[in-house]
Amino acid sequence: MDRVNFKKEPIVSVVALSSSACSKTSEHKEKLSATERTDTETVTDNSTALHPAKASVFAKGKELFAFAGGCLVTYAKDAPLRHDAVSKEGDFAHYIVQPWYDWFGRNKRVTTSRALNTITLQSSHGQPERPIINGGGFNYAGVYGMPVEYESLHRKCLDTLPIPGAAAPLVEAALEQAVVAFWSAGCCFTTPTGYQSNILAFTAILDDDWFVLMDQKSHSSMSTAAYLSNAGGRKKFKHNDMHDLKRLLDEIEGQCPNIMVAVEGLYSLDGDIPDLAALYALKTRYNFVLCCDEAHSFLSLGTTGRGCLEWWNDMHPENTVPTDLIDIRTTTLSKAVGGIGGLVCAAERFYPALHSRAIALRSTGESLATPNMLQALWVLRQPERLTPSLARLRAITEYCHERLERAGVFVYGERTSPVLPIHAGRPTKASELSHVLRKQGVAATPFSKPAVPMWQSRVRIGMSAEFTDENVEQLVDALIGSCAVTGLVRPRRTGPACSTEPSKGPPFQWQVDDTGLLKERDDALRYLDRLIEAQRTQLAVPGIDDRRRGGHTSRLSPRSVIDAGHRTRGQYGLGSGSSRWILGTYxxxxxxxxxxxxxxxxxxxxxxxxxxxxxxxxxxxxxxxxxxxxxxxxxxxxxxxxxxxxxxxxxxxxxxxxxxxxxxxxxxxxxxxxxxxxxxxxxxxxxxxxxxxxxxxxxxxxxxxxxxxxxxxxxxxxxxxxxxxxxxxxxxxxxxxxxxxxxxxxxxxxxxxxxxxxxxxxxxxxxxxxxxxxxxxxxxxxxxxxxxxxxxxxxxxxxxxxxxxxxxxxxxxxxx
CATH class of the missing domain: 3.40.640.10 (Type I PLP-dependent aspartate aminotransferase-like (Major domain))
Known part of the structure; x- marks a missing residue:
């Protein structure tokens, strides 16, 4: 498909420049002045990190007026009782966030099916609606589906193995070894959630002789982990701004003998990826440790799903970076894998600190559940399936970016990013867009404060290789139509350059050998079956008590409880697919x-x-x-x-x-x-x-x-x-x-x-x-x-x- 070179009207301002894109301050200032526009225009300069311009005074006044009206409606609904919040945050949540988030009860999101390419949501009357496209999920590689044979393995797992992964050491060791091989790392540790993977990494490594520098838009778990650690200092640099990072590195030089720089592999609400070439140059100069949270880039970026570093070298063959650039990786199993849990992968020199801290945390708390470890192994044991899936994911993502760009819909971030954050500006506009999209057959979630700045609210779409060609066309049509209905795009003149019509014929096809995939799948099934049997045999050996597993019980749940697990897994799948605020409420x-x-x-x-x-x-x-x-x-x-x-x-x-x-x-x-x-x-x-x-x-x-x-x-x-x-x-x-x-x-x-x-x-x-x-x-x-x-x-x-x-x-x- 030929790419249409259609320039949008500006809606954003450049606030931070990558060192590899523009290294001169004068060029930066020139671009800033050239992109000062109103909040109803758009530009598409993909060589820079783009952000929406500030909302106008009129737009803010209109929004505050809408908030006031919403408060009155909510206040009237509360009668005769009155909401008695303790804090201003409580009032804000009750009178502003919740009413607009679910469009005053008309867009509540209770998922009543598996989190696949299409899902069903419960209507305001409590009944399931027709299936709609799942735009709020993270099934990037399309691996959430469970074949019948694999479903039987999960039944066997729940019937014969304990839930705590710490009580199933063979399964846990197999996962850790698989991840170490996948990333060519020195060690790997599991955590019960992805959020806690950052807590393990930061609190294990950072003490008073470390200074940590984090990207301003790093995930909440990174900020929490930094403050829970004993780091000697903490600061944040402007998002993806390598100039600001260099300024801070110069500023703190000599304060601590060790420095950690923490970034994300893919910023899911901005759709952008860190400048690894610039980070490599800075790391060579300042000798810091690079920590990367690959929550959204794991199994979504790169030819084989190895994350942002593989993606960078794929996209920049003339400016590649060493494969060992990233010293510490954290990630989650709740996004592309379809389970829940976390992983910490690091160089061998960090093993002692991580091992000691992991034991301390595990001795008093939960561990990664065994069924989720099984799911991660199931995915990692099928690399031949991942490669074509990720190729399809990239193809449909670029296609959506192109069509949305031609229609005048501004999307944050890289064209190959599998998340599409659609700019809405005002919080109520984001909520309205989400509501209209649902009526158009797409489930998507609005985002505003605290996830993103209030006046840069947006609706995020998560792409999936499982989307059919029809799903992709319907998704793009719904996005363009909904943005037009909500006034986020202006009517366009007709013509070749402005056409939003889809290409004729299905643009995406699977280019894989089904026979080869079936053999790989059968091999993975046999491997997992043998692993479950080996673990069950080990647990049956007398003398292996719970104390050797750090206090984690190896006893099985009662039969009725296990049967309930089978029923709910059969109806809703293994993982929730997202947080409760997105589409994770069942x-x-x-x-x-x-x-x-x-x-x-x-x-x-x-x-x-x-x-x-x-x-x-x-x-x-x-x-x-x-x-x-x-x-x-x-x-x-x-x-x-x-x-x-x-x-x-x-x-x-x-x-x-x-x-x-x-x-x-x-x-x-x-x-x-x-x-x-x-x-x-x-x-x-x-x-x-x-x-x-x-x-x-x-x-x-x-x-x-x-x-x-x-x-x-x-x-x-x-x-x-x-x-x-x-x-x-x-x-x-x-x-x-x-x-x-x-x-x-x-x-x-x-x-x-x-x-x-x-x-x-x-x-x-x-x-x-x-x-x-x-x-x-x-x-x-x-x-x-x-x-x-x-x-x-x-x-x-x-x-x-x-x-x-x-x-x-x-x-x-x-x-x-």
């Missing part, structure tokens, strides 16, 4: 949340993919300014779990929340007395974190009854109170006890909420009771609404696998 998630509310007696709940990540993220989100209170005090017991302490460290620097550690009941009483007397500061809000049952020694006499009696004494003098009950401590409950026995009685919680006028939050772990990955948070409805928006692990991490939530729902079902 009926099993909602069912578990409903059951948890019934058991705890609370009005709202939410589920997390992982216990440690959820606990840390919840505490971090609770550390924020509170309305009407100049000071917020977080009271934490000295024996609190590490994720609680990490939560305060990971909180925003301007959270205005002071952490105070208490030792015993008398110490807590003294602290409360100081606060109530105004010695610390008047109008202080208290968030009290408790572990149930208490982990403190018996002689402290910190029983719940005595504690709540003391709180009642001070409550009238306290301006506000949230009680956060952590019921996830590994040492708190034997696994033989029923789930409900690990929680305070609903009547007791109601008493606390009414007599103490306290906001209640209860955090619990499914893993500690059932051996199933995941956790829940239940409590005050206003707080849960806020945390769905502010808890980073909930917003940015992949949703819990539907099959896992199906098992949890069955395990919980007998206690309702």
């Amino acid at each position: 009926p099993p998630h909602l069912e578990v949340e409903k059951i948890v509310c019934n058991i705890t007696g609370q009005t709202a709940s939410m589920v997390y993919t992982n216990t440690e990540g959820g606990l840390m993220s919840t505490v971090a989100a609770l550390c924020r300014p509170v309305k009407g209170c100049p000071k917020h005090v977080l009271l934490v017991h000295k024996a609190a779990q590490q994720p609680i302490l990490d939560g305060h460290r990971a909180a925003p620097r301007d959270c205005k929340t002071e952490k105070v550690v208490w030792n015993d009941l008398n110490d807590l009483t003294s602290i409360l007395q100081s606060i109530s007397d105004g010695k610390i500061q008047r109008k202080s809000y208290i968030t009290l974190v408790l572990t149930l049952p208490p982990t403190t020694p018996c002689n402290h006499n910190t029983t719940l009854e005595a504690l709540f009696t003391r709180l009642l004494t001070f409550r009238r003098k306290l301006h506000g109170l949230t009680i956060f009950l952590d019921c996830s401590s590994p040492s708190s409950f034997p696994s033989s006890e029923p789930f409900s026995a690990k929680l305070p009685l609903p009547q007791a919680l109601h008493y606390l909420a009414t007599e103490l006028r306290a906001r209640i939050l209860i955090f619990g772990s499914f893993y500690q009771t059932f051996g199933l990955n995941g956790a829940f948070l239940a409590g005050d409805g206003a707080l849960i609404d806020e945390l769905r928006y502010t808890s980073r692990f909930y917003v940015f991490a992949a949703a819990p696998p539907p099959f896992m939530m199906g098992m949890v729902a069955d395990a919980l079902g007998g206690e309702c």
Whole structure:
């Protein structure tokens, strides 16, 4: 197909130049001045990193007027009750984010099918809609589908092997070896989620003699990991701006003996890729360690799916970089692989630090689930299938870019990037575009603050090699038509240069030998079957107890729970395909949340993919300014779990929340007395974190009854109170006890909420009771609404696998 050289009208301004594209400051300034335009025009200079121009005063005023109207509508819907948020973030989430995000209830996204090329969503009336194109998924290489023979292997895996991957060492070792070979790395370690792969890498390597420099648009998990580490310094450079990175490298030179530069292989909300040639030149000069998060570039970029480095050398044969340029890779299994979990791949010299830290993290938490390891091995054992799939992915991606460009639709990023971030500008425009696209047969999610700047809101489309030719044509037609309906593109004159008509005939075909692929698939099936049998045999050997697996249980779930896992996997697939905020909400998630509310007696709940990540993220989100209170005090017991302490460290620097550690009941009483007397500061809000049952020694006499009696004494003098009950401590409950026995009685919680006028939050772990990955948070409805928006692990991490939530729902079902 001939490429049409059609220049769009400018809508963006160049804010950062790659060193390989434009190295002179004068050229940079010239391009900046040349691209100062209104927010309704577009340009397409693919040699530079492009961003939308600032919204005009009129556009911002129009948006604020729309926000005001939406607030009034939401306020009226709340009547006769009133939403009583603790913080401004809570108000913003309730009155601005949620109404516009789901278009006032008309665009709620509950997925009722597998996350393949087409999906079905639940309508506002609760019934499944017609199948529509899945534009919100990450099935880049098209490997989410499960042939019948492979489905039977997953049934065998769930029937015979434990869920925790740490209790299946042969399977875990096989995956690590496969990844090491895939990337020619020195070592590999697994994590329960992709979010935690960055936490492992950063906290293992960075100490006070390291300085870390991160791209301004690095994933939330990178920022969190940097603050959880003991790094001697942390700074961010402008997105993909190698000049700014060089400035910071010059600035910090000599401050620390070691420097890490952290980037992403593919920035999924911008569609761009780091300038590896410039990074290579800087690394040669400054001798830093390069860490790359390949979450979206793993199995989506490069001829064989090896990520951004392979893509760079494919695209720049005249300016290639060494294959060992990247020292540390982190990635996730929740995107292209179709499972959930994380990987850390690194050079051999980092093995001791990563090994030590991985053991420490695993000893107190969850591990990568065995079915997800099986899925990763299934994909990596079929390289001949990946190569043509990725070739098709690139072809359909370039085709979509070309047609959208000709139609005047601005798409961020590289033409070969498998994500298409469609610029909408105003948040309400992004929401409207998402709603119109759904009516046109495409599921896509709007993005605004905090994922992207408010005035650079957009709708993101994830491409998939599984898209049929008809899917591709329908997708592009829907995008162009929807952008026209929403006023994001102007009507175009007709003519060859402006035509948006598709090419005649199917432009994409599979160019592969089916026979060769079938043989490779059969070999992969036989290999996995032998691996499952070998692991089952090893587990049956007497004398291999759970302690040798770091405390991770090797016992199987009850038969009914396993059957529930089979049913939900058969209906919804293995992985969720995205986060809850995108298209990762399935009926099993909602069912578990409903059951948890019934058991705890609370009005709202939410589920997390992982216990440690959820606990840390919840505490971090609770550390924020509170309305009407100049000071917020977080009271934490000295024996609190590490994720609680990490939560305060990971909180925003301007959270205005002071952490105070208490030792015993008398110490807590003294602290409360100081606060109530105004010695610390008047109008202080208290968030009290408790572990149930208490982990403190018996002689402290910190029983719940005595504690709540003391709180009642001070409550009238306290301006506000949230009680956060952590019921996830590994040492708190034997696994033989029923789930409900690990929680305070609903009547007791109601008493606390009414007599103490306290906001209640209860955090619990499914893993500690059932051996199933995941956790829940239940409590005050206003707080849960806020945390769905502010808890980073909930917003940015992949949703819990539907099959896992199906098992949890069955395990919980007998206690309702």
